[in-house]
Amino acid sequence: MGHDFFTRHRYSEKYPGLVVRLALQRKLPFHMTQTYIPSVIFITVAWISFFVPSDAVPGRMGLCITTLLTFTSMFNTVRSLTPQVSYMKAIDIWVLVCLFFVFSTLAEYGLVLHLTSRAVWQKKVDKFVRKMNDKSHLSKVGPLTVLFPLPTSSTHLAPFQSDCNENSDQGECKLRITEREDKREEPKKREVLAYKVEYASKIVYPVLFGFFNLSYWSYYLHYYAVSEQLFSV
Secondary structure, rough: EEEEEEEEEEOOOOEEEEEOOOOOOOOOOHHHHHHHHHHHHHHHHHHHHHOOOOHHHHHHHHHHHHHHHHHHHHHHHHHHHHOOOOOHHHHHHHHHHHHHHHHHHHHHHHHHHOOOOOOOHHHHHHHHHHHHHHHOOOHHHHHHHHHOOOOOOOOOOOOOOOOOOOOOHHHHHHHHHHHHHHHHOOOOOHHHHHHHHHHHHHHHHHHHHHHHHHHHHHHHHHHHHHHHHHHOO
């Protein structure tokens, strides 16, 4: 709060005046407990949905939709508690970005369901990746090896043109049959794409949200500290 004096000239007369300045500032702890911390919890729940098997459609779809509807309700509550102004506030930016993150989990799952509708597709790709990399467990395969590129079986599992005949050796004939069976077990391109989307989402989602938090809080906490110094003068 501050005050000042001024003199207004009108025609040939002077009028003294008093100016009173009121500095209004919102308290951050209220919004931290009512908006920021609950929204981070909702984002974490949405991220956990990536670890639910894609074939568990009722469970994963219910988790995504419930999180989205709950966050939408919280967004309406925030709008009712804050003043209605013509510009976008900092809390509006936060809520909109978090709402986009929650919606992206539902959109990603819809894409995965579009690419594959079978329950065993992920296990089949896991088995394929382990086999092509000679690993006993998928955790021993590096992320870059899984994503860029996923090994193909064009050279190892290519079927032979000729069939077994009476003059063919028994071992050679058995080898050809095994190679044809492995070829049938190779995942489809749509399943491989869905596998990559699921795998990348588990990594990209928290990284992007962490980068957004770093940018958001670096800017607005600095602005908040500067405004406190100005108001304390």
